Amino acid sequence: LARTLSRRSASLMQLVYGKPSTELDNDNSKEDSSDEEFFIPKGQKKQAQNELPSFDDIDAEDYSKFFKSELRDWSSGDLVESIRDRFVTGDWLKASLRGHEID
Amino acid sequence: MGRDKTRRLSGSRHFRQRMVLATLTSTPVTIVDIRADGTPGLRDHEVSLLRLLDKISDHSDIEINETGTKLRYKPGVIIGGKDLEHDCGLQRGIGYFLEPLILLGLFGRSPLSIRLKGITNDTKDPSVDTFRMVTLHMLKHFGVPLEGLELKIESRGAPPLGGGEVLLRVPNINSTLTAVNWVDEGMVKRIRGVTFSTRVSPQIENRILYAARGLFNKFIPDVHIFTDHRSGASGGRSAGYGVSVVAETTTGCLISADATVSHTNVDELSTESEKPELMSPEDLGEQVASMLLEEVAQGGVVDSTHQGLLFMLCALCPPDVSKVRVGQLTPYAIETLRNIRDFLDVKFIIKPDPNSNTVTLKCVGAGVKNLARKIS
Numbered sequence: 001l002a003r004t005l006s007r008r009s010a011s012l013m014q015l016v017y018g019k020p021s022t023e024l025d026n027d028n029s030k031e032d033s034s035d036e037e038f039f040i041p042k043g044q045k046k047q048a049q050n051e052l053p054s055f056d057d058i059d060a061e062d063y064s065k066f067f068k069s070e071l072r073d074w075s076s077g078d079l080v081e082s083i084r085d086r087f088v089t090g091d092w093l094k095a096s097l098r099g100h101e102i103d
Numbered sequence: 104m105g106r107d108k109t110r111r112l113s114g115s116r117h118f119r120q121r122m123v124l125a126t127l128t129s130t131p132v133t134i135v136d137i138r139a140d141g142t143p144g145l146r147d148h149e150v151s152l153l154r155l156l157d158k159i160s161d162h163s164d165i166e167i168n169e170t171g172t173k174l175r176y177k178p179g180v181i182i183g184g185k186d187l188e189h190d191c192g193l194q195r196g197i198g199y200f201l202e203p204l205i206l207l208g209l210f211g212r213s214p215l216s217i218r219l220k221g222i223t224n225d226t227k228d229p230s231v232d233t234f235r236m237v238t239l240h241m242l243k244h245f246g247v248p249l250e251g252l253e254l255k256i257e258s259r260g261a262p263p264l265g266g267g268e269v270l271l272r273v274p275n276i277n278s279t280l281t282a283v284n285w286v287d288e289g290m291v292k293r294i295r296g297v298t299f300s301t302r303v304s305p306q307i308e309n310r311i312l313y314a315a316r317g318l319f320n321k322f323i324p325d326v327h328i329f330t331d332h333r334s335g336a337s338g339g340r341s342a343g344y345g346v347s348v349v350a351e352t353t354t355g356c357l358i359s360a361d362a363t364v365s366h367t368n369v370d371e372l373s374t375e376s377e378k379p380e381l382m383s384p385e386d387l388g389e390q391v392a393s394m395l396l397e398e399v400a401q402g403g404v405v406d407s408t409h410q411g412l413l414f415m416l417c418a419l420c421p422p423d424v425s426k427v428r429v430g431q432l433t434p435y436a437i438e439t440l441r442n443i444r445d446f447l448d449v450k451f452i453i454k455p456d457p458n459s460n461t462v463t464l465k466c467v468g469a470g471v472k473n474l475a476r477k478i479s
Contacts, residue, residue, distance in 0.1 A: 012453045012462070016432070016440050059138045060116040063227055064202060066407040066433040071393040080321055083400045087291045087322045088353060095290050 109133055109175075110445075117438050118149055120411070122156060123203045124446035126163075126178040127210055127419065127471055134174045144171025148194040155189050155200060159207060159215060180475045183211030183275055191221030193265050198228030201254075201271065202412060205238070206419075208273030209280075212475040214251055216272045223259045223267035224299060224345045224363040229408050231256055231269050232297050232347035237359040241409060245416050246281035248274060259301050259333045261343025261365040278472050280416060282423035286463060288404045289354030293325040294395070296348035300331075301338035307384045308332060311346050314388030318396065341365060346388065348395050358406045360394035362387060401430030402461040410436035418449040420468030428456075428463045447471070 072079055084090040112121060113136040125132045137145055145153075145167065153165050153176070163179030191200050197219050208215035224230040229238070235254045243249050251274035260267025296315070298308040308330040319326045328348065333339070343365030350358045364382045382390070398406040405413050410429050414436060417425040429436070432453075443449050447469040454463045 012432075012455055016437050016453060017444060017450065059114050059141075062116065062118050062199075064408055064411050064435050065227065065229060066435060071390060071397065074318055074393045074396045075321075079396075083396065084322070085290075086399050086402075089323050090290065092290070 111135065114138075115145070115149065117442055119152065119199070119203045120415070120439060120442045121446075122152065122176065123206050123415075124442055125176060126156065126160065126181065126207060128446050129178050129474075130446060131175070131177040134176075135172070137172045137174065139172060145174065146194060147192050148199060151190070151192045152200060152203065155204070156207075158187055158189060159183060159204075159211065159217070181207050181211040182475070183208060183213045183215035183273075185214075185216050187215070187217040189217060189219050191219050193222060193263060196222040196225040196228035196262075197231055197267065197269055198225075198234060201231070201234050201238070202229075204271060205242070205273050206412075206415060208271075209242075209247060209276050210471070210473045210475060211273075211275045214272065214274045216270070218257075218268060218270050220265070220268050221260065222262050222265040223256060223269060223339070224343065224347075224361070225262045225365070226363055229359075230345065230347050230361040230363065231267075232299070233349075233359045233361045233408070236295070236297075236347065236349045237357040237406075238409065238412065240357055241405065241412065241416070244283050244285055245420070247276060250274070258337035258339060259299055259331075260339030261301050261341045261345075261363065263366055264340035266339030266341070275476055276473050277476070279421045279470065280419055280468075282420040282425040282468055283417065284424075284426045285356075285404050286426055286428040287354045288356050288402055288428060288461075289352035291323060291350045291358075291399055292353050293327070293351050294319050294323060294348060295326075295351065296328040296346060298328060298330050298344070298346040299333065300344040301333045302342040303344055305330070305332040307344050310384035311344065311388040311391075314385040315346065315348065315392040316388075318389060318392035322396075344384065344387070346391050348391055350395055350399055354404075356404045358395065358398045358403075359408065360391055360398055360406065362391045362394065398430070402459050403429035405429060407431075407433045407436075411439040414439050414443060414451070414464070417451075417464070417466050418443045418447050418469055419471045422467055422470045424465060424467055426463060426465045428461050430461055432462060 085094045109131040112132060112134045115137045121132060157163055157165060160179040160181045164177035166175040191197050200219060231254060239252050239254060242252060251272060253272040255270040257268040257270060298311050300308050312328050315328065316326050343363060345361065345363030347359065347361035364387050404427060407430065410433055413427055417427060440451055449466050449469045451464045451466040456463055
């Protein structure tokens with residue numbers, strides 16, 4: 001588990017900041033390669049673009065609101081149960097565990 | 104902080120953040136290739152934002168070329184000031200302008216108080232209610248005093264014609280923010296909210312409320328949604344209705360969602376303003392409730408809309424470790440992180456937490472000080 005955890009954390013950093021080698025570039029070379037920097041390694045690229053359609057669009061609209069493409073039906077029983085413990089009416093013990101798992 | 108080198112950027116994306124970061128770090132920027140294909144140049148709302156920047160700062164220098172595809176911006180000193188006024192136009196909601204304004208306002212020479220006119224609630228930007236109930240309260244975690252921090256909704260305006268007016272007051276901070284350790288999202292203890300309607304029957308609000316409460320009551324009984332019906336002059340110039348809801352947790356985190364229904368934007372108004380089918384109040388209520396539950400399910404100390412602002416605030420903190428927890432990173436938040444790295448040289452350590460499907464981020468702040476205040 002520890003290994004997958006560290007790998008996932010590395011890939012998340014990579015997703016956000018690009019490859020480690022490019023981040024040390026100075027400003028001059030950034031000018032030319034400012035776009036390349038946003039590309040991510042081949043294997044990940046496809047997946048990432050599915051998730052983030054506007055990933056490389058330099059003229060993307062400036063929205064801070066995030067639109068979920070579809071909303072799940074929250075009246076269904078399973079979903080209700082899935083976040084039951086996030087409310088004070090749920091199980092406090094389980095919820096208190098949740099915060100500490102990270103340490 | 105000041106680097107005398109001009110930064111060259113291209114494209115219009117993340118225009119607001121780039122402008123804010125450039126101003127706070129006193130870095131001149133040049134942006135080229137703004138919408139080079141399609142309809143070129145800056146949009147009205149972007150130009151409006153530049154005007155606003157010019158209004159609240161001194162000695163700033165903005166140059167735009169003829170087609171609007173190239174912009175040179177040399178930031179000045181943020182002055183703030185009283186009784187300012189700005190017309191936000193009708194392309195984007197007031198929410199678009201509020202986000203950069205509160206950040207800049209904090210680092211001004213004197214407290215900022217400004218009257219903004221335009222669209223108060225729309226679908227693209229966070230509504231003014233969300234702002235009042237959530238965004239302003241986020242600042243107190245960073246050591247900003249709540250007094251002097253205020254957003255007053257004088258009148259509402261729905262798209263397409265707007266006509267809303269809000270009064271924003273932001274205090275300036277003494278020197279720096281304070282770093283946060285904000286990882287416990289707690290449990291939702293109550294849900295609050297407000298519905299609004301302009302130029303439609305006030306009954307509609309009850310229908311929204313009823314539908315939203317239906318979903319919430321499955322989880323928690325403490326649901327209170329206020330209504331705010333506006334008619335006459337304070338109702339703006341267009342018909343519309345909407346709702347903003349906030350889930351408050353035991354640890355004081357606020358998680359929000361909002362939505363608005365109204366006729367679509369300015370371009371389509373002339374020909375087919377009455378044509379498009381509008382969402383019914385019941386559907387709207389249910390949609391917003393689902394959105395909020397979705398946010399709660401995500402986890403994190405803020406909702407997805409506020410991730411970007413949260414990271415900005417963390418990065419602006421003094422050189423001290425800040426730690427925050429959010430749900431899944433949004434594309435906007437990812438872009439924010441990149442912009443922060445580019446301008447402030449702050450990199451976050453991003454760690455996923457598989458057990459709760461959240462992400463924790465740690466950073467050492469850049470120690471941005473309120474330099475404007477020191478001079479005076």
